[in-house]
Amino acid sequence: MNNRLSLSQAFVFLLRRDLLVALRNRAEYAMPILFFVLVITLFPLAIGPVPELLSRIAPGIVWVAALLAAMLSLDSIFRSDFDDGSLEQILLSPHPVAVLVLAKVCAHWLVTGLPLLIAAPLLGQMLGMPQQALPTLLLTILIATPVLSLIGAIGVALTVGLRKGGIILSLLVLPLYVPVLIFAASAVDNAAAGFDVSAQLTMLLAFLFLSLSLSPWATAAALRMSAS
């Protein structure tokens, strides 16, 4: 008798397990969002509290900060699993590793990407971003931060076995983030000026589907490499 779990059950199980672990490590997972707020606070301090200037560059600042916060949190996707040997167990599962990887990335996005959604409008206000840009800001964060997690997962999977992986990780991942940054910031910028943003949002959606379909495979291959 074969009572192996179906793939979707295994997916949900791993997702729940990761969320549970995150819940019991709350303090650690609050860091990225704190970092996000902190970076944005630095800008008015550095360039002066000039409302026109700040509101002009607010979309760019928010998105660069979101990018950095996403990158900072990446390491936690696979780090603890790699260190305690759980990763080996996942790789030795009869389920397709790419799907299990996707579950882990989803969990990671839920605890690190989604909170940005709450913080971003607040910070937009503090920087004097026009009201009409807020829905677009939220929409871009909703669509584009999963892309950051998915692409970042490849980078982490490649560097998780290294002692000093942090710097290399940013060198690997940031160039790949460029398209997301361009289209997301431009969407918010356009919305602030009252223009149409459907082109940018369509592109971001395309990035999302592309990374959803390709990144788990690359990540799984990279994890196999790191585990050997």
Place this chain on the structure above:
Amino acid sequence: MFLWFHKFGSPPHFYRIAGKWIPWLSGLFLVLVTAGLFGGLIAAPPDYQQGDSYRIMFVHVPSAWMSMLVYVAMAVCGIIIMVWRMKLAEIVLISSAPIGASFTFLALVTGSLWGKPMWGTYWVWDARLTSELILLFLYLGIIGLHNAIEDKRVAARAVAILAIVGAVNVPIIHFSVEWWNTLHQGPTVTKFDKPSIYWSMLLPLLLMALSFQVYYVLALFQQCRAELLRRERNSKWVEEL
């Protein structure tokens, strides 16, 4: 055909063949580059708008082409590594990285030198320059990752994955940057668009491009030979050399 491929792929054989080719390739490169430089710097007429400063194009454009071509070659090696685990592909991939990075760097330097008389400044956020800059980061990422992993066979798999991921992204990055550029500057004609081409300009340009390709193969063979010796320093055929 496959047998030949297989034989060529064996390290000692490759080492010998590459060694034999190097003098010939060097000669070919010298001929091509001399002809190309002569055609570009002396024979071709000055541009009616840019005067003589456009002549840096004869170095800039081929090196920009090569920076892309080498990346594609690396991605192809990456696929070969992941599918067939061929040793020679591992060596070609990692030997290509510094060469490609150098071409990219050369394209950046010549581009900004060209920019000085054109724009009055060494750096503008032109779409192609920006793309090249990001490409340079991708190259450096590959080199950095390879250096960071001690076991070189594992490192080869890591950079293979990275090269493939990068190759999927390069067109997207290029397109995004291009889009970003037109958005912020309006649809001005970029300065690096090929000026209305005459044969007297196109021929040296193609010669230069060809000579750069020969140079790539030449440098690649030398790098590969060195890398092969480093990797197989304990094997019998190296000791017999």
Place this chain on the structure above:
Amino acid sequence: MSTSALLETRNLSCIRNDRHLFENLTISLEPGRILVVEGPNGCGKTSLLRILTGLRLADGGEVLWRGEPIGQQAADYYEQVNYVGHHDGVKNELSCIENLRLARAMGIPSNVGLDEILEQVNLYAYGDSDVASLSAGQKRRLALSRLLATESLLWILDEPFTSLDKDSMKLFGGLFEQHLQRGGIIVMTSHHDISLPQQALTRLKLGQQV
């Protein structure tokens, strides 16, 4: 080579940092056999075990399961393999029960109840406590209890008795014997002398030919 062998290796070789750890290693294991890999530190015991799991790629040769290379039947092979490595592979943030449930989700669940398993490995009282509060030996027992939580023919164990006391070693020795009697296969490394059924035992000494 007998056709009844479940797990075989053919001309396996492993190179690490220019050192040839082993070459042309050919093993063949029928159901009910236990292979104990021995040798000094750094002789490639762990590497061999990881090659058998497919976590590490061999530098030559192949691993066969039921006569087929494992790479070509990964999903089927991993249904049959249980690996306990140097790391316990248990999450500190979760309780013992939660850890075992996860292990089941990642493999083929056995029909034994989780409470029953914990009782067998003397961790019943700790079922709901976080793994972080367990001692190293208790964690090791929990890691080994994965072997009972999932159904698998092949157990690959890297130093399973690390930080276990005498009683626990005896306990798991008994469980190993039961597994062999059911027709399972065990491949393990160990620095400890344990009583294993001699008639089922094969010893492999690595690091001598070098």
